[in-house]
Amino acid sequence: MRVVVTGGAGFVGSHMCDVLVGRGDEVVCVDNLLTGARRNIAHLESADAFEFVETDVCEPFDVAGPVDAVMHLASPASPRDYLEHPIATLRVGSDGTFNSLDLARAKGARYLLASTSEVYGDPDVHPQPETYWGNVNPNGPRSVYDEAKRFAEAATASYRREFDTDTTIVRYFNTYGPRMRPEDGRVVSNFIVQAIQGVPITIYGDGSQTRSFGYVDDTVRGTIALLDSDHPGPVNIGNPGEFTMIELAELVLELTGSTSELTYEPLPADDPTQRRPDIAVAGRVLGWSPAVSLREGLVPTIEYFRERVLGG
Numbered sequence: 042m043r044v045v046v047t048g049g050a051g052f053v054g055s056h057m058c059d060v061l062v063g064r065g066d067e068v069v070c071v072d073n074l075l076t077g078a079r080r081n082i083a084h085l086e087s088a089d090a091f092e093f094v095e096t097d098v099c100e101p102f103d104v105a106g107p108v109d110a111v112m113h114l115a116s117p118a119s120p121r122d123y124l125e126h127p128i129a130t131l132r133v134g135s136d137g138t139f140n141s142l143d144l145a146r147a148k149g150a151r152y153l154l155a156s157t158s159e160v161y162g163d164p165d166v167h168p169q170p171e172t173y174w175g176n177v178n179p180n181g182p183r184s185v186y187d188e189a190k191r192f193a194e195a196a197t198a199s200y201r202r203e204f205d206t207d208t209t210i211v212r213y214f215n216t217y218g219p220r221m222r223p224e225d226g227r228v229v230s231n232f233i234v235q236a237i238q239g240v241p242i243t244i245y246g247d248g249s250q251t252r253s254f255g256y257v258d259d260t261v262r263g264t265i266a267l268l269d270s271d272h273p274g275p276v277n278i279g280n281p282g283e284f285t286m287i288e289l290a291e292l293v294l295e296l297t298g299s300t301s302e303l304t305y306e307p308l309p310a311d312d313p314t315q316r317r318p319d320i321a322v323a324g325r326v327l328g329w330s331p332a333v334s335l336r337e338g339l340v341p342t343i344e345y346f347r348e349r350v351l352g353g
């Protein structure tokens with residue numbers, strides 16, 4: 042297959058490119074490096090099967106030659122990033138989605154949208170199945186991300202209905218692993234960096250809010266299984282293991298051997314109180330379930346941050 046990956050120089054996207062190239066696909070990685078980095082794909086750049094195109098997908102773009110699949114991962118994803126780039130986030134979810142859909146339509150390619158558990162907002166159904174419509178503040182600070190992804194889902198579903206484009210939608214729950222940016226502000230990167238630097242671990246609110254953390258290898262495997270299927274989605278991809286932020290902090294302290302103290306900071310506006318995927322659909326239609334527990338996945342992640350932050 043020849044696969045276009047928008048956002049391919051980002052955290053999840055670069056792992057996606059690795060696995061696709063590794064299995065023999067050709068990959069065209071399209072990224073404007075807003076929150077991604079050349080460093081993430083440097084090891085791929087000499088491969089014949091890999092091409093990097095630096096471009097903003099909010100402007101119409103073309104890829105010469107045949108394309109079998111378009112995976113639209115381009116978007117800031119960390120709350121710190123999307124709050125710093127609110128309009129760019131709305132635009133890549135809207136214009137960027139239309140432009141990548143147009144490419145898939147023109148090429149007769151399969152299209153996969155990377156959506157998010159944030160479409161469920163602060164969920165009052167728990168765990169969240171794909172059939173749950175969500176509880177989202179349409180104009181709060183997080184809406185630039187949540188509503189952009191909800192719009193992107195609507196656009197994707199509409200191309201299927203109106204143009205018969207072969208689309209699908211994956212909804213990622215919190216994913217972590219090597220190549221996250223140390224300063225991207227997400228909880229896993231923050232806690233690990235704070236622990237290995239011996240500075241206080243910043244708990245927002247009282248730390249009783251929950252998240253379910255999926256290791257990036259599991260996320261990528263589930264995504265490619267969905268790409269290879271003919272399922273229209275949406276499909277949740279995440280690890281149902283659910284942790285409070287206090288539990289996550291304690292696990293990070295244990296695994297790093299750090300003596301950092303916990304410090305408490307205000308909870309950001311509209312921060313979801315709980316989040317856990319119902320992954321029955323992924324199991325049934327893709328035969329997918331996560332293989333890596335949080336404890337297991339944190340080990341290589343901590344190793345990566347030690348090298349990145351402490352230089353060895």
Ligand code: NAD
Pocket residue numbers: 047048049050051052053054071072073074075076077078096097098099113114115116117118119122133137155156157158212213214215216217
């Ligand atoms: P990331 O910020 O590391 O990667 C996003 C990539 O998109 C970056 O390389 C960035 O430069 C690129 N990009 C942004 N705007 C662009 C534009 N206009 N044109 C071209 N490229 C652009 O984030 P990530 O964690 O790898 O997330 C990847 C995708 O998965 C995103 O769509 C995100 O919404 C989704 N997602 C991720 C998570 C997670 O926990 N990591 C959870 C839910 C959904």
Ligand code: UDP
Pocket residue numbers: 119120121215226227228229231232243244245246248250252286308309312313
């Ligand atoms: N969080 C925290 N300390 C931090 C960063 C985040 O307690 O240093 C909390 C945040 O308030 C949220 C959870 O951790 O409740 C997950 O935040 P993240 O930004 O990783 O992702 P989200 O799931 O909110 O998109």
